[in-house]
Structure formats: structure tokens, C-alpha cells
Amino acid sequence: MNHRLVFRLLGTISWLIGLTMAFSLPIAFADVGGQAEFESRGFYALIASIAICASVGLVLRAAGRSAPETLYRKEAMAIVGLSWVLSTILGAFPYFLGSVVYTSTAGAEVPMGVAESFFESQSGFSTTGATVLTDIENKRWVPRCILFWRSSTHFLGGLGIIVLFVAVLGQGSAGKALMRAEIPGPSKEGSHERMQHTALVFAAIYCGLNATLALLLRFEGMTWFEAICHAFGTMATGGFSTRNASLGGFESRAIEYTVIFFMILAGTNFALLYFTLIRKPGRLLGDPEWRTYIGVIVVCTMMVMAVGIWVTTDFNAQGNLSTQEEYETAFRDGLFQVVSTLTTTGYGTADFDLWNSFSRALLIVLMFVGGCAGSTGGGMKVIRHILFVKILRREVDRSYHPSVVRHIRLKGESLLDPDLPRNILVYFGLVALIFTLSSQVIVGIEPDSTWIKAGQPVSNKLIDTASAVAATMHNIGPGLGIVGSTQNYAPFTALPKLLFTFLMMLGRLELFAILVLVEPGFWRER
């Protein structure tokens, strides 16, 4: 392993994080609550954090001086995994040094500890959007400049996924087969120039969409501060808001429909967005993954609407809406929640925890689906599910017709990569194993009293915990019950918070880049 190269690149990432922190500094002076004031606590916390990032960067780059340029597979994996670990640690300093208050017990304000700071930092970078902060509108608890840093971690995390992970590493096993032919660029597969070109194009699309959305939200009634934070949260499929009631706090249909549209874009393969921009929309409309993605949104929204209107009264609980209003609410809330969950954004406009069991179960299932490969969306990705079903179908056929080897076909072309079926199945197996083990461990170490203190029924401990594990490992954010859309992760004790932090990182990097880091053989072998 070429350690020095790893060090040098990690040093650059430290500097990049420090640089991004600097953009939050002006907010400390800004007029954010209708009253200009200097938030000294947040300001000095950011200054100190920037100094730390700069020093760590200096040390790492010094350690990596005159490293050879060659990047092998192992170094690439190590850099991706370690850069996420490093970002989480560095990104946690503003919360920790700023003594951000996340909750209060018996009237006393509780500042964020190490576990809370890591959690919030990782939740930002992994574009999860799960939070431990119970009152983000309280400026005395959470300085505005640190709230802006919180949303900036979404932007940086989304950029990291789109550039580092998608463009440079070919975005994991699932998308690789598809993307090889799809990635835009002047030269042949795998070449350095082509990768750089792709990364630049993707980054430009990402920044452009962020700017467009911020502009739209500004004109739809948000302040610039709110508009930029929510653009960051949407395009990264993150979900951090500036309101305690999430996006629902704005009570604006225009804003909700706008965010729905941009969430759908954020969950779309960026290569397909590129083709649409260069006036080849056929590539987007004909793409099997995107068609399935849209199909899932349409079908699930219809099911949520149908059950919520005809079987229960989820969308008219007070009984004060006309039939037309109820249908519009059902459409808007249903679509919003389905898109928010599928794209793994996690914004909320309705408390879906009050919905019927069928719709809640459906949202949990959607957490396991996720966005398209090559997007900022998390989760397992739509393409993996398409291939998963095709592979299982083929294996059932094979059980009575062993001699027939049918290739998995997608869009009429057969996928010849012989490793693809195994990779897909292994991915599903790992997800099932990690999900089950993590849920079991957290049910074991988190005491029942957490539920009692949070005013939640202890009988829901199993399902709440399972939903929290799914919501973190697939980078959604909110789950059911104690971590429901109007709740947060504050009640959990430190150890489960750290486990959730690990799960967010694991899911965001599609398991392998993190799993190898905890595998002794990875570091031992050459």
C-alpha cells in the first residue's frame, strides 16, 4: 500500500473542509433573524475548527511529501473510506467547540458531546439528514453560522459522492455495467482524462442545480439563508432543514412542489441529466432504471393516496377538508413523502407516523430501494433491485432447467459481466446481515427508559429501532416512532449514536469501502 499518497490526498481533503467552513463565517455577522448581531460563540468555534483543518492538512501533506502518483485499487478504496472518516471528525469540531445545545433535560441545556457531534457531522456528509438537534430555530442553542455549516456538509457530501465516488471510482458494482457506456467524456473508458472530464461535468451540473433551486426557493418566499440551506439539503438528498417542522414549516405548496421536482432530479443518474442538457432526452426517457424509478414513485404515491383516502382518513384527520382539498393534500403529501423517502432525502411535510400501517410499511420498504445509481441518492439503488429480481427469476427457472444459462438482459442487451449477479446478491446479503445485526444490538444496548422519557410506547421499541437502522444505513434520516418525522435522534444514548454514525458512513459508501477498513487483512497484505 502506497501510504504516502493516501496521506497527501487526505491532507488536501482537510484543507477543502477548512475552506468550506470559511464560507460559514460571514453568516456569524449576518442579519438572519430580523436583527443583526455577531454570534461570537459560533464564530470562534469555526475559526478554531478551520485552524485545526489547516494544521491537520499540513501534517498529512508533509507526511505524504514526494509520494509516487500511481493510484492502485487498494489506495483508492482506502482514500474513499478514510476521507469520509476524516471528514466526519473534522466536521464535528464546530458543533463540539461551539457548545451547540441539542436538547434539555430537567430544564438544563445539554451541549453536544463527542457522540452527538460525530453523529451530526456524519449525517451531513453522508447526506442522511438525521439530527440530534431538538430546536434548530433557537439561535441561542444553535448559532446560525453553525447551522449553515451543517447544511454545507450536505453540499460537500453530495459533491464528494458525485465526483469522487461516481465519476472516479465508477460508482460500485451495480452501476458500473451501465455506466461504462454512459459516462460522458472525450476518450476511452478508465482513462485519466475521461475521468477528470466526467467529474467536472458532474460537479458543474450539481452546482448549477443547487444554484437554480436556491434562486427558485428565494423567490417562493424563503430568505437567502433558508433558500441556500434547503437547496443544499435537496440536491444532496440530505434533508437538513432550518425549521423544526422541516419543509412543512413553510406551508407553501409552491415550495413543496418545487422541492419534489428537484428531489426527483437529485435521485436521477447524473449522466442522464447530462444527456438531457445536451438535448438528448431520449437517453433519460429510455433508461430502464429511470423508468422503474419513476414507475415506483407513481405506483407508491397512488397506493398511499388510495389507502389514505378510501380506507383511512390520513389526509383529512380533522374532517375539515372538502373532497377536492383532501385529494390535493393526499396527492401532495403522498408524493412528497414517497419521493423524499425513495430519493433518501428525508424532508417532511406531513407527519407520516400518523398514517396507516400499510403506508408506513411501504415507506420502510422504499428506504431499502433508494435512488438511481450515479445520483446523489443513497440506499441500495433502483438498478440493484431490477437486477436482483431478474437474477432470482432466472435462478428459479434454472432449478428445473439446469442446462439453460440465460443472460440477464437490460434494455435488450445482455449484461455479460459474469461477476454481476454475484455482486448484486452479495450486496443484498450484506445489507440484510448488517440491518439485522445492528437492529438486534441497538435493541439490546439502548434501555427501555429512552422510550419512556421520550413519551413513546416501549412496545414500539423493535419497529422503531429497525426503522432507525434502515433510515441511517440507507441515508434517509427520519424513521418511525421515536425517530419519526416530528422526532429526532437526541434521546438515544452515546453508543447507539456512534453505531448510527457508522451505519450512515457504511451505507453512503456502499458498504465495501468501509467494510475493508475494519478488515485486518486489508492493512496487512500487500
Next chain:
Amino acid sequence: MNHRLVFRLLGTISWLIGLTMAFSLPIAFADVGGQAEFESRGFYALIASIAICASVGLVLRAAGRSAPETLYRKEAMAIVGLSWVLSTILGAFPYFLGSVVYTSTAGAEVPMGVAESFFESQSGFSTTGATVLTDIENKRWVPRCILFWRSSTHFLGGLGIIVLFVAVLGQGSAGKALMRAEIPGPSKEGSHERMQHTALVFAAIYCGLNATLALLLRFEGMTWFEAICHAFGTMATGGFSTRNASLGGFESRAIEYTVIFFMILAGTNFALLYFTLIRKPGRLLGDPEWRTYIGVIVVCTMMVMAVGIWVTTDFNAQGNLSTQEEYETAFRDGLFQVVSTLTTTGYGTADFDLWNSFSRALLIVLMFVGGCAGSTGGGMKVIRHILFVKILRREVDRSYHPSVVRHIRLKGESLLDPDLPRNILVYFGLVALIFTLSSQVIVGIEPDSTWIKAGQPVSNKLIDTASAVAATMHNIGPGLGIVGSTQNYAPFTALPKLLFTFLMMLGRLELFAILVLVEPGFWRER
């Protein structure tokens, strides 16, 4: 497809079922409740059912006259699947024709309908032990002779699995690799004589263990009727009892420890039991699957005890036990429930639904593990989990070291079957898919009012349904909440009951034999 051969063998199975029914006839005259009486309703229902079995057998054997003897893979699969479907239908007649009362609504007795009869019949043959009967101690509701038929279906189902499935078909993908070398017999692998010999040996062990257990239970205080029914329920890993409080109704430590021991035997590979009988116990003690199986029992029992004693008061809820009594109760109840769940028997001595969330979650996880391959136990089998973890481990290594192909090793020998990893992963994938889809569908079609009527909180609908799906598809029986150990499947509406019936069959035959039956290509192609 050689249809006539399929018909002929199904005809034989019809006769076998009719013959077994005849063994329940004497019970109609017996002194079962301390008072001799003739249960005419049950008697005539059995006579009519036997006549139906005989006629169906006649017709099928006539249709299959002079069929060629050759049995190809497709015919074998069709026979296994269809024989289970046929058994379920024929086995349901006594319940249906006997107008067995399964519950009462508003004081009125409700006789078993088509869905209830299929459910109870399938639950017996598949050795699941899930029931719709709410009062089996009421002789007016459930005639004793039909209750004996109910337990006989366990015996027949267990025998079917051990003989047809394990010995003849080589027990599916997972065990095959192990069993090839293990199956006892005079001649070489796959030969007709060897299969016949193996089948006979296994059947003899199975019947011998049933007789031994019945004898033991008789001397530990049960009546002959109860002893035989519980021996059938234990050795088939079924779980049908003759008491409403299941095995706990006898309140006898001797009986509980005896049943624990025999459940462990029933979940053990019968080939290993054979080697132990011929004084080669080293094969049993050195077997990696059996060692893991015992290890799981020990570790899980210890965890259930530890949490139940030190964190909660699960085993001393009334606070009236001494420390020593509490430890003994914790050991006995914990071990019983772990063994009962792991072996997929489903007998109960304690209401584990009152246990803490950790222990309940652990039992749900154990439902997905199951017994050893080559046993009467259901579930996914321990060996599949061993290989699953080994395969995932190898794939994580492979992600950074693509050139290394390590063989999966078991007991020091590498398993060279190149299809094995894929088969294991496909099995896990199918289980995950079927589990998720079925839970979602049942949450959708079963109304919330079912929970309200059963006096269960609607907020538990998701977890209860998921546990019911796991408990049926892995052939355990009881689950959580509405299908908890003191409850039953009576409250469900007809459609979910039929879906549960399908799941029991699917799980029992390890998915493929049933999945191909609903695959159009299976019937179309030559």
C-alpha cells in the same frame, strides 16, 4: 414431462393419507376425557374423508396406469410440490366435514371454513404448528379423533420431509454438498438402492424416536393420547398440542426437559443421528453444522437469561421467586423457547410475548435460522447461515484483492461445487423478497379492526404481521402480539389465512419446489 408417472405417485400418496386417517378412527370410541363416548360427528367426517382419499387415489392411479418408471428432475420436483398441495386439500376434509368449531363471535360458534381447514391442514403437514383453533380442550368444538388426525399430519409431514425430501431428493442445495459424503448406504451416491436404504434408515430412526418419546411422556404423567400427540408434535418439529396452554399446560419440569432434549434431536441431521446409533458419535460431535447449532442454542439461551434476569424481571414478574428459583425458571424457559424457536417446533411453556424487546427480537432472528439440514426442522437451516457468512466474508476480501479466489472451506475441506455460493445467496435473496412482499400485502389486506377485535394494539400491526409471516414461512407457528404464544391465527380474514397456508408450504419445501409450480414455463417447456 411424464404426467402419468406424476399421477400414479400422487395416487399412492392419496391412499397413504387415507390410511393414516384410519388410525384416528379408534379414538372416536376411546375414553379420552375420563368418560367413554362415541364422537359420531368426528367419526363420520373421518369415514367420509377416507372415502374421498381412496377415490381420489383410485382415479389418479387409473390416470397413471402403465406409466414409464423413469423419474427425471422435473417430475421429481412436480411430485414433491404437488404431493404437498394434494395432502393439504385431502387433509382438510376432516376439519371441514366435521364442522370443527374454531372460534365464537358474539356467542355464536363458528365452524371452520375452507380457508381455516386448508390452513390447519397445511400447518400440520408442513410441521408448522400454527393453529386457528381457539379452544382445543373443548370436545364439543373439536372432537378428539379429529384432534388426533391433526397431530397425525405432523407425523406424516415429518416423515415426508425425512424420506421424500431429504433422502430421495438430496435435500436441496445447501445440504447436498455435505450430505453426499454423509448419507449412509451400501452402494454409491445417487443409486436407487442407496436412496431406498437411506430412506428406510431415516424412517426407522424417526419412528423409533417418536415411540421412545411417547413412552417417556406417558411415564411422566401424560395420557397415551396426549403422549402420542406430543411425540408427533416434537419429532416433526411441529408444535400442535392437546392443551390450550401448549406444553406449559402440563406444568411438569420433567416433561419440559424431555421435550427440549428431543426437539434438539429432531433439529439434528438424521445422518448424524444414524452414525451415533452405529457407535460413531465422533461424526456428530465433529460436524461443523451441529456444533454451530448447539453453539447458537447455548449463546442465545445465555443472552435471554442474562437480559431477563439482570436488566428486566421477565422470569420473576410477580416477584415471588427466590433467586435460585428465578435462575432455574430463566434457564428452563429460556432454553425451551430458544430450542423451540430454533428447531421451528413452536411449543410454548412461557408467554415470551411478555419478555423484553431484546429477547423477542432474538427469537424473531432465530426463526430465520432454523434447524440443521437433513432434519425435520424447518427454517433456512444452520448450514446455509454458516456458508452465507463465509461467502460474504470472502467477497469483502475480494473487493480489494480481486485476483484471489479463495474456496469456501468447511471442516478443513474446500467445497468445490461452483454453484454453491450462488445458490446460498439466491436462497437468502428469495427469503428476503418473499418475507417483505408478504408482510406488505398482509398489512394491506388485513383490516385494522382485526387487531381491535382481538384486543391487540393496532400500533403493533406491522411487527405482528412481520412475525406472523416469519413464523409461517419458516414453519415455527407462534409469533408476536396477535399471533403470540397465547394467541392464534383465528382472527385473520380468509385471504391472509390462505396466503399463510401458501407460505407454510413454500418454506417447508425450501421455496423452489413450490415456486416452479406457479411458473408458467415449468409446465410449458419439455
